[in-house]
Amino acid sequence: MMEEVYHYRIAQVGLLSAARPLVFALSSPIAGYLTVRVGERVSAVAGAASVTLSMVIFALLGLHASLPLIILALCLSGLGMGVASRPRPRPWATRSAQ
Numbered sequence: 001m002m003e004e005v006y007h008y009r010i011a012q013v014g015l016l017s018a019a020r021p022l023v024f025a026l027s028s029p030i031a032g033y034l035t036v037r038v039g040e041r042v043s044a045v046a047g048a049a050s051v052t053l054s055m056v057i058f059a060l061l062g063l064h065a066s067l068p069l070i071i072l073a074l075c076l077s078g079l080g081m082g083v084a085s086r087p088r089p090r091p092w093a094t095r096s097a098q
Helices: 010-017 019-038 038-061 068-084 091-096
Strands: none
Touching: 010 019, 010 068, 019 038, 019 068, 038 068
């Protein structure tokens, strides 16, 4: 879509697309620590809200969307996924530690 609608080159699309997994990778460990402090419900709601906001921004992008707005939407999506889908302890792992 970015190539056809916004006329970005393939290299530009690749660099832009890297924003989401980069923010996901950076936010996930921090979100895991904060989830212990604020609770899983709060972190899940905050992550879902961030993803929802990013999807609203994507939906409202026009043909002449600015590059910072696209980057913001991608980063919000990565942040939301990092916060909402942090690794949860597995029951078999907690049983083996006992």
